[in-house]
Amino acid sequence: RRRGFGVALVGYTNVGKSSLLNALTGADAFVADALFATLDSTTRRLDLDGSEPVLVTDTVGFVRKLPHHLVESFKATLAEVSEADLVLHVVDLASRSWERQALAVAEVLGELDVDPERSLRVFNKLDALGEREAEVAGLRARWPEAVFVSATTGAGLESLREAIRARRQAAFAETILFLPAGSESLTAMLYGEGEVHEVHYAPEGSYYRLRLPESTRARALARGAEERRELLETWESLGESAS
Incomplete structure (x- = not known):
């Protein structure tokens, strides 16, 4: 792919x-x-x-x-x-x-x-x-x-x-995706196909603020990622993040 x-x-x-x-x-x-x-x-x-x-x-x-x-x-x-x-x-x-x-x-x-x-x-x-x-x-x-x-x-x-x-x-829409812990291959896909701006690490998994093509977003969701677009307005409230 x-x-x-x-x-x-x-x-x-x-x-x-x-x-x-x-x-x-x-x-x-x-x-x-x-x-x-x-x-x-x-x-x-x-x-x-x-x-x-x-x-x-x-x-x-x-x-x-x-x-x-x-x-x-x-x-x-x-x-x-x-x-x-x-x-x-x-x-x-x-x-x-x-x-x-x-x-x-x-x-x-x-x-x-x-x-x-x-x-x-x-x-x-x-x-x-x-x-x-x-x-x-x-x-x-x-x-x-x-x-x-x-x-x-x-x-x-x-x-x-x-x-x-x-x-x-125009096709690279900004969003936030949550990946459960242990999603290494999915993480690699996000970095390989999208533009990862920031990552917030939590015990249950990681939140990625990024831009990516619709085709990549759809495949990520099909493979277990969760979209949390509503967090775009409150990203800072998640705490310290890594660029």
Whole structure:
């Protein structure tokens, strides 16, 4: 399982997800101008100005009729998408069929119950439009929340990083979790995936004031942690704590 804020790159096959992953993270994921060039999910680290790292995962490209021998790889992709804290829906502006392709991907995301608030559309290959500024302006007006980039030239990448940074900050909710004594593995998960600010130790266990992704919070509660958000207002009353 990933550690920290997880971002999944999704899109129709051959839209440039691997190139975008490389451009964003400086990684060296395999890139090929071919269908199903990425058959397994690939995860790379994205550092944003010294904050906790973001883990970006490339996934198998979506298609309307998936070849039978790729079904298992596609299932793994669906799992990555379902667990992601942010889904980047990458669209290929160089394709004449990009609207049909984007619709096919949106349908799958809908079937996975991906909350639109957890998804961000990214128009890639902006360089393919060349000097067609009016067309670009029309697309920006139509999708004001989208980000327009070129993995090839680097245009728009800083805007995409800023959008990821903002989504990550919004997704990391502050709360207090109580962990019973002897919860070492759960403690490690909180430190590995969240931002622990203070800890109050008590005979019965420990109270953690922290920020963490919703996905981590849900798994922590499922594994025995107790949420005590009401203590945010009275944290000091618990006594001396450790940073």
